[in-house]
Amino acid sequence: MKKEIKIGLLGCGTVGSGVYKILEQNAESIANKSGAKLVVKKVLVKDKNEPLAVDVDKNLLTENFEDVINDDEIEIIIEVIGGVNPAKDFVLRSLESGRSVISANKELIAKHGEEILATADENSVDFYFEASVGGGIPIISPLKESLAGNKITKVMGIVNGTTNYILTKMDQEGAEFDQVLKKAQELGYAEADPTSDIEGYDAAYKLAILASIAFESRVNIEDVYMEGITKITKEDITYAKELGYKIKLLAIGKQNDGVELRVHPTLLPQEHPIAKVDDVFNAIFIEGDAIGEAMFYGPGAGQMPTGSAIVGDVIAAARNINFGAQGRIACTCFTQKEIKDRSEVESSFYIRLEVLDRPGVLGEVTSLLGKQSVSLESVIQHGRSNSTVPLVLVTHEVKEGNLNAALEKIKALDDVKEIASLIRVEDYN
Amino acid sequence: MKKEIKIGLLGCGTVGSGVYKILEQNAESIANKSGAKLVVKKVLVKDKNEPLAVDVDKNLLTENFEDVINDDEIEIIIEVIGGVNPAKDFVLRSLESGRSVISANKELIAKHGEEILATADENSVDFYFEASVGGGIPIISPLKESLAGNKITKVMGIVNGTTNYILTKMDQEGAEFDQVLKKAQELGYAEADPTSDIEGYDAAYKLAILASIAFESRVNIEDVYMEGITKITKEDITYAKELGYKIKLLAIGKQNDGVELRVHPTLLPQEHPIAKVDDVFNAIFIEGDAIGEAMFYGPGAGQMPTGSAIVGDVIAAARNINFGAQGRIACTCFTQKEIKDRSEVESSFYIRLEVLDRPGVLGEVTSLLGKQSVSLESVIQHGRSNSTVPLVLVTHEVKEGNLNAALEKIKALDDVKEIASLIRVEDYN
Known part of the structure; x- marks a missing residue:
């Protein structure tokens, strides 16, 4: 067993600094579980002189990815840069060089998961990405492990906190969409350019990832039908309530005589467990042939919750390094199932x-x-x-x-x- | 990589037959994930002539545990007999002989978990027990893996379906305890002798297991304060409602300046995620320093849900056998924390x-x-x-x-x- 396992952290923004904080503040417990002390050896940043949200030893900082990948002591690389470029290149090169990689990058995984997982497989290392869906909520690992005995027939989730916040406030305050969006932007719950959230792109990336795992079949992002929440009016919310429903932006994947994939506003019966999930919270509901139904609820974003999911993956990767079991849980898209015509x-x-x-x-x-x-x-x-x-x-x-x-x-x-x-x-x- | 991994199944009642069914009906997917075909080689039953709830090849049946433990091909043993004796002896002997063991036995684990996990550790094999708490709900694995970066400060759950059913019906129908218990017994939701459920023993076993893992500190069953639901009246439920609460039997563990452990009826604000969990469903709510709050919801008992959790553990054990990584996730009680005086x-x-x-x-x-x-x-x-x-x-x-x-x-x-x-x-x- 190794006494220490060294980590390279790519990116130290909101999520990266959360990861760093957690590794520091719970170091002893994390070392006990990992079987080795986990030590951040290099931190890749855009500008070494920019202040960080966490207190990092200046000597760890670098602006050059080559400094990370050429450090032979580093065995685990965490990618929290976001976006496809240069993250994709960094992830692939890290895997090719024999490092296990942890990523929170939903867009990268939804678009290039197949290539990335194949590369991890060829190099017998781990690629883990629990944080890419549902923030801190454990869902990818449960689907690949605890629920692995099930044929999953449905995965349905509130996987975007911004739109859930907006719909909740429209419901509670009888307000119109534009009005609530503005307030959400002021509070920092919505971005200045909210397109990715309100038009459903963010939820579609997450559904592509979830459904690929749940149905053991590769889902391309183009296969996901997508509709945002911009056309929802307070009038519709009122009628929905009268009829016994709530309106939620849902990511829905079903497996019946084909695979269905869609992200859209949905009227959901008020008594459904997911209908009760409000504000920025996320929840993923699944149906399986053995378990019946289950739901996983928690914070879908944020520095520390997302950091929690990443550190969980880092501990799993460290355990695998110490047991020589890298690649223990690889890609689970074993077959290619047909996508149903709309x-x-x-x-x-x-x-x-x-x-x-x-x-x-x-x-x-x-x-x-x-x-x-x-x-x-x-x-x-x-x-x-x-x-x-x-x-x-x-x-x-x-x-x-x-x-x-x-x-x-x-x-x-x-x-x-x-x-x-x-x-x-x-x-x- | 092995092509086949052989299993010995101890017990083929409700849960055992669920395990057998799942292994049959999802065999291909399970083999893909495990890296090996999982084959049940021996099934221990009390009486070979008693009919089973599942169609098992008669040649696999035996009434003698020695037939199982002496079969050198068997690498994983599933214990679904229940109770302490003879289950404890079977589990310990299985571990000592180098088999990985999966168990759903909450009483055994709550009372003898320390000895069992130490035995697994000494023999470098796995002892997994996801099914012992919350039926099919993944909670033990998430606590040991995805949430492993957190200091968990609270674990609180509805972990007994019988009492949740009774309290839900008392609430919905304005009925008294005795009346609803009788109906629950008729429907098969409560046993003829309901003591273990309604007096809180079942929930206390589960809390001892959950809290040991969440707080990384051994909890003895005697440390759990316990109060059942027999004294709850419809009058109290009505007043609780008027005050904005629901009454639930909760298992509560907290870690602050000491560890608190208690099972008792509780007034919970109606807006709490757990307060919305009704009927026989279970849910476990956790608080951690990184994730904030999260909840895991699903069926807390039953043939197929419990079977789902067991098969998930079997797949994990099989993956470890194939990667030579047995013992990868061992006992996580790293320290002994003080139990707070009541x-x-x-x-x-x-x-x-x-x-x-x-x-x-x-x-x-x-x-x-x-x-x-x-x-x-x-x-x-x-x-x-x-x-x-x-x-x-x-x-x-x-x-x-x-x-x-x-x-x-x-x-x-x-x-x-x-x-x-x-x-x-x-x-x-």
Whole structure:
């Protein structure tokens, strides 16, 4: 057994400094578990003169990746730079040189996970990435280990804290999207350019990673259908509540007669465990043929929670080094499963139409839906007015292709002024 | 790498047959992950002629443990007999003979975990026991791995499905304990002799296991303060609701200036993630210095969920055999921490007194509490009556010693007829 295992830390921003802090403050317990003292030997930063969020010995700092990779004592490299370049190059070169690598980089893994995991495999080293999904929440390791006996049929999560915060506040305060987004930006819960969060890219990266592991089949990011939350109105949230639902941005992966992958706002029954997860918290819900259902809940981002997940992976990699068991848990995409065509995907839908308040509108609409075998679970029609009124419908499960065909015809009706909202509904069996 | 790894299964009741089923139905995926085909070679049963809940080749069955331990091909032994004897002897002999052992036996591990883990260590083999707490929910592995970078300060769980079912139904149906227990027995959610569940023994075993791992310090079952749910009335549940709480049987471990360990009915704020966990479901909530808070939710018992946890452990043990890494994750009780004296433990309390409806009673009671530095957060006093009326108090945090001293004096007051209920309150910060 080695007495010390040396670490190279690539990046020392928010997450990197969290990792450094945890390794310092819990050093003794971490050494006990790892079987070796874990020592950060080099820290790659952009500018050595920039102040850091954590107190790091200046002698460890370098601006040159070559200083890290050429340090033969370093056995584990942590990548917390983010983005694809230069992170991808650094990760691949680290693996090729025989280092185990830990990364929190969801975009890199969603886009290049296959190449990276193959490289780790060829070099008999570990590539771990628990922090890439759900921040501090253990989910990748449970899927690859404790739940490994299951055939996972569903993985569904709130995996983006920013959008969950926005939807929670819209719900609690009856506020509109733009208003809450602005407040979230002021509080630092949303970035100045919030596109990646509110349009669903961030959640889509995480779903690609989760589903690849859950279904043991490589998911490309292009396979994920994606819809953001920018069109959600307080009106929809109010109707959803009246119908017994909450609206959440969900990442949904299902395995039935094919694999379905989608990120979109969703009406979720209020009694579903995930519907109760509010604010910036994340949660991942899974269904497996042995366990039934399970949920993992916690903070989906932040310096220390993300650091927690990375340090957990570092300890696993250190254990493997000390036992000569590197590569013990490798890529689990054993087969390539078919991605279902979107028109074949089945879901229930919430539809809000703006219609002229004339007798017979509801009849016309339901008749056009019926011709495409779309039946209704609920209808809400409130108020009387000279102008348009909302007509809210919730369908039973229907193939998207059938619904879209019906909606084309409904849109053409004289009395229908607008299909104002179309949001998927996820049932809780 | 071995092509096959042979397994001996000790016990083929509910859980054992679940394990067998999962190993059969997901054999290919499990082999992919383990790096070897997992084959059950011997199944120990009490009576070979008794029918089993799963279709097992008769040739695998034996009534004699010696047939299992003398089969040199067997490398992993699964113990799902339950109870201390003969399970302890079988587990120790299996480990001593160089087999990795998986067990779901909470009583055995809570009482003899130290000896068993030391034996595994001496023989450089694995002893895994994910299924012993929370059924299918991954919690032991996350605590030892993904969350290993944290100092865990709190572990709190609903770890007994029977009592959670009873309390949920009492809450939802306004029914009394005896009535719901009877129904639970009819439905098979409670045993004919329900003592172990309703008096808290089952939860105490699980807490001893959880806290040993979370706090890295051996917990003896005698260190766990234990109180069951038999005295909870529908009246208390109603008052709790009025005050914004739910009553749950919680297993609570805290690490502050000492270690606290207790199993008791608890008033939990309705917005706490654990308060929303109903019916037979379990959930374990943790607090750590890096992750903040996290929760793990799922089915706490049952053939397939418990089988799921066991098979996850079997796969881990198989991976270790194939990588020559047995003993990779051993006992994590690195230090022995002090258990706090009960009189020093701080908690808030819900107190229901039956008092004579006379002016001045509330004043007398609060004055006696005040002398012991017990201050109040809420008071409920309803109704007027010629006989006794309930006086419900919720205190701020107080040392149990101080509260007990005040209650001794309150009990002696002429106007106080009874201290009808005394239930701890757990805040959500």
